[in-house]
Amino acid sequence: MKSAVKAQQAEDSAETGAQQIRDAIREAIVERRLSPGTKLSESDVGNLFNVSRTLARAALQALSYEGLVSVEKNRGAFVAYPSPDEARQIFAARRLVEPGILREAAARITPGDISQLRQLLLEEGRLMSERGQTARRAEIKASGDFHLMLAEISGNAIMQRFMEELVARSSLVIALYGQSTASSCGHSEHGDIIAAIENDDLDRACQLMLHHIAHIEADLDLRERKSLGLKEAFEL
Amino acid sequence: MKSAVKAQQAEDSAETGAQQIRDAIREAIVERRLSPGTKLSESDVGNLFNVSRTLARAALQALSYEGLVSVEKNRGAFVAYPSPDEARQIFAARRLVEPGILREAAARITPGDISQLRQLLLEEGRLMSERGQTARRAEIKASGDFHLMLAEISGNAIMQRFMEELVARSSLVIALYGQSTASSCGHSEHGDIIAAIENDDLDRACQLMLHHIAHIEADLDLRERKSLGLKEAFEL
DNA sequence: ACGCAAAAAATCGTATACAATTAGCCGTCG
DNA sequence: CGACGGCTAATTGTATACGATTTTTTGCGT
Incomplete structure (x- = not known):
């Protein structure tokens, strides 16, 4: 099952930092170690994974496209709280x-x-x-x-x-x-x-x-x- | 029709730069002003919209999630060329x-x-x-x-x-x-x-x-x- | 003239720095 | 005592800077 999709970018496929973080957070959300509504500040995420805010931000943005976190402008990112x-x-x-x-x-x-x-x-x-x-x-x-x-x-x-x-x-x-x-x-x-x-x-x-x-x-x-x-x- | 979705981030909804660029490029792709395979370098996109590479990159990443551009590691972003x-x-x-x-x-x-x-x-x-x-x-x-x-x-x-x-x-x-x-x-x-x-x-x-x-x-x-x-x- | 190797240029990946916006706090005023 | 206003701290938005990787060019040798 871990042969998952990875459809695009077939060849090199070396996950680029941000993607690793994204996957880690996603897993945490899906396994419910992170509760809906939890704040995910860019700095905190960056520190947690020992990367800069740039990568943390990219990961959060990616998760927001999947609907797993909602980012509110100038306020921050939160684990999604679906209505x-x-x-x-x-x-x-x-x-x-x-x-x-x-x-x-x-x-x-x-x-x-x-x-x-x-x-x-x-x-x-x-x-x-x-x-x-x-x-x-x-x-x-x-x-x-x-x-x-x-x-x-x-x-x-x-x-x-x-x-x-x-x-x-x-x-x-x-x-x-x-x-x-x-x-x-x-x-x-x-x-x-x-x-x-x-x-x-x-x-x-x-x-x-x-x-x-x-x-x-x-x-x-x-x-x-x-x-x-x-x-x-x-x-x- | 333009009342579109915009589901998440309901309240302020002021599109944040990168989103504007993303939408502009997406429109260009859908209307076929950009052909499949066209290179979209981060610098070029940034210069074109008079923003930094940071925002250009964010926009391209977003489009890659939608499958409209494919980004190849250390090589650049291209308008998707679906097989x-x-x-x-x-x-x-x-x-x-x-x-x-x-x-x-x-x-x-x-x-x-x-x-x-x-x-x-x-x-x-x-x-x-x-x-x-x-x-x-x-x-x-x-x-x-x-x-x-x-x-x-x-x-x-x-x-x-x-x-x-x-x-x-x-x-x-x-x-x-x-x-x-x-x-x-x-x-x-x-x-x-x-x-x-x-x-x-x-x-x-x-x-x-x-x-x-x-x-x-x-x-x-x-x-x-x-x-x-x-x-x-x-x-x- | 051709091919290969090394250097140069261009481009991406990531980090850091600065500006802008928001939220909390405290003091003052009614 | 409560409410309003401005200030400070924290957080995000954006830009710039530096290092790594890839591509191109160039120059040399055969």
Whole structure:
């Protein structure tokens, strides 16, 4: 799975400082070590990675393009705090594209791909039973990787990159609005989808995928709670 | 249409130099005043807009995230030169998402939206009959705006941004591989799609959209012609 | 005249420095 | 006692400077 995209700039591909920082921060956000709303000042980021503000700034700008941090002019960068409406749009986008990706992936899937998917599933299950923060974080990533791997199999680098953005932002949304202590993704549903693909039952696989996404979304509490109303917070 | 997205950083929204440059270059690329492969050195861009290399660099980096320019480490930035395979992926992505966007848009479309779409169509037709470079460029933009407006009507800012990227990159592809001198888009097909939406015939609208995209793609010559081989160029 | 190697030029990568804007603080005034 | 105003500190926006890498040129030898 780490063979990820890296589509453009094929040849030299030596990540240029800023990209390393960007990736490190992104990973921290996706694994929820950084909470939504956390301030990411350019100086702090620079000091943390022992680079100049120039590179820190570049990394933050890059993350802002992916929707993972929001930079406010003359105020600074913050880990994105998606509104309930944004959250709905993210999942609407996933419902819109994932069935299509699934179809494309099913059309070109190889036995090797399937065994890789199964292995991912196994790993996911193993992490799920473990205790501890680090296992939990790895599990969060693994459950997203299932969706990303389908995108990779589809062979469309553009859709793959888009899915990476959607999965990452989903992680933020779940961190903010998720209710169940249970992990992010219904684990068994992933297995069902693979099974449907193997049976060449594409329609069923797509339907399962839609249910799966709906299931994740159903676990969210997307009520507008704009800093607790500031009035309602004390009147009750 | 210019009410565009601008989702993040809602409040002050005063574009910060680099963004202005980015938009200017993007417009130049989409309108095909800049050809694929053109070198965009940071110094040149900076001088052209009377800003420092810092801002020029930021703008180019931003464009690289959108896939409109490719930056090669220690070599420079160039207007993207999508490979035939990339071109296919771009159109595959459009086939994958545009029907879905169309369905979402149809669900929330208002009479006002329809009249705006019609007006866009009229403008497009007017420009099509005119002669001259500037009219041609405006037409290119207008034909893309039809698709973008549907995305805007769909109410999903994320899908809208993605469509903006896809339309812009499509323009590059057409510039590179387009054959017919005729414009980029079958104009009448846009009208047919609107008509189908008005008749609440969603399935037909989606089918028309798919045909429309296929039609654009059919006008491309996507054979691998890697700088004409340097040998084959003279042996025939 | 051709090819190769070393130097020169140009360009990018990163750091530092300065200017502009914002946020917090404190003192004064009503 | 609360509110307003200006000042200071912190943070971002932009420019300039320096080092590294690549490309081109140039000059020498064969």
